Amino acid sequence: MVPQMKTALRRGWRDLNTVQFGMAPAHALTLGPVDTATGSFLDLLNGTRGLPLLREEGRRMDLPDGHVDRLVTRLARAGLLDDARGGGPAADELRARKAVLDRLRPDLASLSLLATEPGEAIGRLAARRSLRVQVRGAGRVGALVASLLAAAGVGAVDVCDSGRVEPGDVAPGGLPAESVGERRADSARRAARCHAPDRPPRSGPRSARTATAAAPAPSTVPDASPGTGSTALSLVILTPRDDVAVHAPDPATAAALLASGTPHLYAGVVEATGVVGPLVLPGDTGCAGCLQETRTDRDPTWPRLIAQWRSGAPRPARACDLALATTVAGLTAAHALTFLDGRVPTSAGARWETSLPALHWHARPVTAHPACRCGAAVRTEDGHTSDEEERRATMAVQGPSKESSRTADAARPAGTWRAHV
Known part of the structure; x- marks a missing residue:
């Protein structure tokens, strides 16, 4: 191990014996008591010295025997320490591509704030290079x-x-002006390649499995890329250009994804309202069919309205504000990356929505419905959804507390959803 203080957190002294790491409340914490010599020693944890050399430096600074090891252990447990050479073979390969890593250093710094183990952040970043995502819909959002x-x-x-x-x-960052008239899918793929820091690694043994060891078995779904046949997908993101499909996603469009167990995330803009979610984890969280069944229970006229909207004449222009579409795309990508990095975002079992001009984000739970064939509904003997499912829906809307979010990831069972590598 080559200890390195996480550079993403700014450091400041609250008093002579207490150090604060970080400014934002979500990730900031304090460490104390810290004497002057130990405070000076923190500057040596910069990723250039291994533990043997750090022990020698500690002796030169008259630090007590064992103090360096205790300090390193304490910092690692607090989530303040990284490993400059950690992350495994995939991380070593990424470090060897200096130009690529330089492009991704801000992303690495952000991941370091979420990682709990030294070397975990770059391991997760390297694991992204082995993931495959499909975006269905190439409008302003997709x-x-x-x-x-x-x-x-x-x-x-x-x-x-x-x-x-x-x-x-x-749209900026999406389809460029010079692509007007070209095939939409080809232009979107080309734009994505232009923004990628490098080409993806060749397919081979699942060496990156360590970053997502709890992943379920790979799924195989049809791939629309010419000549590629079928391939395992880590996530499918459905971003239809049709506003009716955004507001009321057709369960039939995701039937193959449910059958193959492929996670999928919905997003889009409908009538100046941005929507992100739900993230569907087949067999675990509510899907488009559950959403349709729940709406029908609440409003018996819902199927009639949907039939009219889907059969209506196409509109010359849909209400998809450029800034709102960009906001929705950013939040969608953030939720997708959270899942791909091994965590479950709040869009699992919920639809996040915001409308112009107020732009207040709120979540609507999408609970599993017993009449839906997806099988996600967990029913008790009296016919009601289980307490666990209700808790999940509430968490999706309110979000976990800071304390519960710190312990939930560590206590998550091995069968929990992870992205495929």
């Missing part, structure tokens, strides 16, 4: 989502859509 994921280091980002690029599809 094309930008694809570019964001590629730029964040996801190794293979495919885009599926039909038709040709229209002037209204053009």
Whole structure:
């Protein structure tokens, strides 16, 4: 191990004996008591010295025997320490690509704030290069989502859509103005490749499995890329350009994904309202069918309205504000990366929505419905959903407390959803 203080957290002294790491409340913490000599020693934890050399430096500074090892252990347990050479073979390969790593250093710094073990952050970043994501829909939202994921280091980002690029599809970071008239899917794929820091590694043994050791068995779903046949996908993101499909996603479009156990995330803009979610973990969280059944229970006229909206004449222009579409794309990519990095975001079992002009984000639970064939509903003997499912829906809306979020990831059972590598 080559200890290194996490550079993403700014350091400041609250008093002569207490150090504060970080400014933002979500990740800041204090450490004390810390004497002057120990405070000076922290500067030596910069990723250039291994433990034997650090012990020698500690003796030169008259630190007590064993103090360096106790300090390193304490900092590691607090989540303040990284390993400059950790992360495994995939991380070593990423370090060897200096130009690529330089592009991704801000992403690495962000991951370091979420990692609990030294070397974990770069291991997760390296694991992204072995993931495959498919974005279905290349409008203002979908094309930008694809570019964001590629730029964040996801190794293979495919885009599926039909038709040709229209002037209204053009957006910063998404489809460029010069692509008008080109095939929409081809243009979106090209834009994603342009933003990627490097080409994805060749397919081979699942050496990156260590970053997602609790992943379920790989799924195989049809891949719309020409000549590729079928391939394992870590996540499918559905970003339809049709506003009806955003507001009321057709369960049939995701039937193959549910059957193969492929996680999928919905997102889009409908009538100046941005939507992110739900993230569907087949057999575990509510899906589009559950959403449809729940809406029908609440409003018996819902199927009639949906039939009219889906059969109506196409509109010349849909209400998809450029800034709102960009906001939705950014949040969608963030939720996707959270899942791909091995955590479950709050979009699992919920739809996050915001509307112009107030832009207040709120979540609507998407609970598993017993009438849906997805099998996610967990029913008790009296016919009600289980307490665990209700708790999950509440957590999706309110979010976990800071204390519970620190312990939930460590206590998560081995069968929990993880992204495929």
